[in-house]
Amino acid sequence: MSKYLLPLILIFVVLYPKFPLLGVSGTFVAVRLEDFIVAAAIIFWALTALRQKYLPVHRSILLYLLTGFVSVFSAIFVTKTAGLNLGVLHALRRVEYMALFAVGFHFLRNKNQLHFLIRTFLVISLAVSLFGLGQQFLDWPVISTTNSEFAKGLALTLGEGARINSTFAGHYDLAAFSIFPLLLVISLLTLPQIRHKWLLIGMGSLAYWTMLLSASRVTFAAFFVTAALFLLLIRRKLWLIPLIILAVFSILVSPQLLGRYRELLVDHVFAAADEEVPDALKPPEILEDRSFNIRLKAEWPRALRAFYQNPLLGTGFSSVGLAVDNDYLRLLAETGLLGFFAFGLILLRIFKSARPYLQTPHSPTDAFIIAATLGLVGLLFNAVFIDVFEASKIAIISWTLLGAAEKAKMLT
Template sequence: MLKLTSRLSLYAVVKFGLTALLFAIPLYPKFPLFSIPGTFVAVRVEDFLILIVAFFWTLYIFPKVKIILREKISRSVILFFIISFISILSASLVTKTVLPHLAVLHWLRRIEYMLVFFIAATVIKSEKDIAFFIKCLVIVVVLAFIYGLGQKYLYWPVITTQNMEYSKGIALIYTPGGHLASTFAGHYDLASFLVLVLPLMFVLFFTNLPLGNAKTRLISFMGVACGFWLLVNAASRISFASYLVSVSLALIFIRKVKFIPVVIIISIVLAGSSMSLVSRYTQIFEVTVKRVLGISDEKILFVVESVHAQELGFPQRRADSESPEPTPIPIFEDRSTSIRFNVEWPRALRALSKNPLLGTGFSSITLATDNDYLRLLGEIGILGFLAFILIFIRLLSQLVKVFPIPRKIELSQAYTVTIIAALPGVFLNALFIDIFEASKFAIMFWFLIGVAYAGVNLVKKTT
C-alpha cells in the first residue's frame, strides 16, 4: 500500500512537471543563465526544469524500465544515440573536426529533447489527461498571441537566438515589416510550432469533441484565430505552405474534405493582411519569373561590386584612365535561398564527403545549415541519418494504428490523426530549417508526439 501511494505521489509530481514544461518551454524567453566556458553553449531555465522532471520520472518509471526498453521505439532511439556517439569518437580521433567536449554537449542536448517524448508517453493515462493538455496547449497559443501583439504594437522585448550576439539574451524590439517571434527564439521556431498545433485546433473545431465543461468550438476557435495570426506575422513562406498541407490532411482524415477549399481560400485571403509574408512570396515569384524570362529589374538585383585584393608594399595611385569602371553584374537571387544554395548546403555536403558513414560530428558545420536532413548527413553521416529516419518509421507504424477513423471519433483518435497530419508539414519545414535543433520547437515536438503515442495505447484499450 505504501509503495502504491509513493508511486501515485511520484506520478502526480511528474504530471505537474510535464504541465510546467508545456507552459515554460514555449512561453519563457530564452534568457541564458550562464555559458559553458570554452563553448558557445548556454544553459537555460528549461534545461534545469527538464532535469528535475526527468529525475522524478526516473524514480516513477524505474520498476517498468525493462518494459520500456523492450519497445521498438526505445531501441530505435538508443540505436540513434549509439551511432551518433560513435560519430563523435570518429570526429574527435580520426577526422579531428570537432572539439570533443562541445560535440558531447550537443549530443546530450539531443538526448534532453527526446527524453520528453518518453516522459509524455508514460504519463498520459486517460482521455481526460489528453483533454487537459489540449486545454493547456490552447492557453499557450493564446498567451503567445498576446505577447506577439505586445511585441508588434507595444514594443515588448524580442529575445532571439538567431545569431551569436543576440543569443546572450539581448532585448531587441520588433521592426515594422519584420518577422514576429513572440516568445520563441526565432520566427522559424514559432511558425514550425504552429504547423504542429494548428491542425489540432481545426480538427477540434470541426468535430466538436467534448473537452470537459468548456465549449469545444469556442476553445478551438480561439486557438485557430490566435495561432493563425501568429503564423502570418511570423512570415515564414515554407511554414505557411506546410500549414496548408497539414490542415488539409487533417480534414481528410476526419472526413471533412468539403471544408478544405474553404479553409485554404480563407487562409490565403487573411494571409494578405501580412505585408511581410505577401512581400516575401512576391519577391520569390518575381525572382523566379525574371530569371526564367531573363528580364532585368533593379528592384530585385544584388549588385556584385568590383573587388581588389590588398596589395603588398606601398599602395599606388590607380589612374582613372587605366580601365573603365566595369558594369555591375546583375544577379537574380532571393537572399535566403542564395545563402542556402551557395554556402550552407555545400558546406554540409563537404562534411559528408569527408566521412560518408559517420559524418564529421555534432557542432562541426557551424550554427546553421537550414536543411535538417543535410545537417544530419553532414554531422553524423549516412548511418546516423538512417537511424534517425528509423525512429520516425517506428513512430508512424505505431501511430497509424488509430486508423480507420470511426464516424464517432474519440479525443485520443482525433489528437493522434492531427499529429500524423502535421508530420508532412514538419518534414517539409525541415527541408529549409534546422527545426530539430531549435530547442523550443524540438522539445514541444517530442512532447506532443509522446502524447500521441500514449493516445494510440488508449485507443487499443477501448477497441
C-alpha cells in the same frame, strides 16, 4: 505529481523567454531555466521508470543516439573533424531532447490526464499568440537568440520590418510551433461532443494570425499542406476549396508574407525562365532572396562536403557550424548514412503506430494523436529549409508531445 509534470514542462519551456543563466565557455550556447526543468524531469523518469518495458520506437531512438555517439567518437579521435567539448555538448543536447519522448510516454497515465494536457496546451498557445501580438502592436519586449549579441538576453522591441517571435528564439521557431495548436484546434472542431467551439475558433484564429505575422513561407506552406492532408483523411474534399481561398487571401493581406513569396517567384522562378542575351556592359542582376542564396551557395554545399568526407558516420555533431538550414543535410553531414537511416527508423515507427488513427477523430484522444502526427509532418516540411529539430524549444515540445501521443494510442 505525474499529472502535472508534462504540463509543467510545456508551460516553462514554451512561455519562459530565452534568458541565459550560464554561458558555456568557447561557444554561443547558454544554459537556461528550461534545461534545469528538463533535466529534473529526465532524472525523475530515470529513477522511476528506466526499467519499464519499451516499444520499438524507444529502441529506435536509442539506436539513433548510439549512432550519434559513435559518430562523435569517430569525429573527435579518428577524422579530427569535431572538437571534444562541442561534440560531446551537442550529443548531450540530442539526449536531452529525445529523452523527453520517453518522459512524455511514461508520465501520461490516463485519458483524464490527457484532456488536462490538451487544455493546458491550448491555453499556452493562447498566451503565445497574445504575447506575439503585443510585440507587434504594443512594443512588448523581444528576447531573441538570432545572433551572439541578442543571445545575451537583451530585451528589445521590434524594428521596422522585423517579425515577431513571441517567447521563442526567432520567428521561424514561433511559426513551426504554431502548426501544433492549429492542427489540434482543427481536429477538435470536428468532434460533435465538443462544447463552446467558439473558444476554439478564437484560439485558432489568434494562433493563425500569429503565424501570418511571423511571415515564414515554409511554415505557411507546411500548415496548409498538413491541413489539406487532414481534410483528405477525414474525407472532406469539398472543404479544400475554402482552405485554398483562405491561403490565397492570407497571402494577399499579409504584406511581409506576400513580399517574401514575390521575392521567391521573381528572383528564382521567373528569373530562371527569362533567358536574356548576356550584355557585357550591363552589370549582372543581384538576386534579393538572400536567405535562400546563403543556403544554396554556402550552408548546403558545406554540409555536403562534410558528408562526402565520411559518408558512413559523418563528421560528428557540431562539425558543420550553427546553421545548415536543412535538417536532412545536417543529419547526413553530422551522422552519415547510419544516423540518417536511424532517424528515419524513428519516424517510420511513429507513423506506423499512428496509421489506425489517421481518420475522422471520434474523441479528444484521437484528435490529439492525429494533430501530433500531422504536426510532425509539418516539422518535416520545415526541416527542408530550417534546422527545426535543433531549435531547443521546438525539439523539447515536439518530442514531449510525440511521446504523449504514443502513449495516447494505448489509451484508446
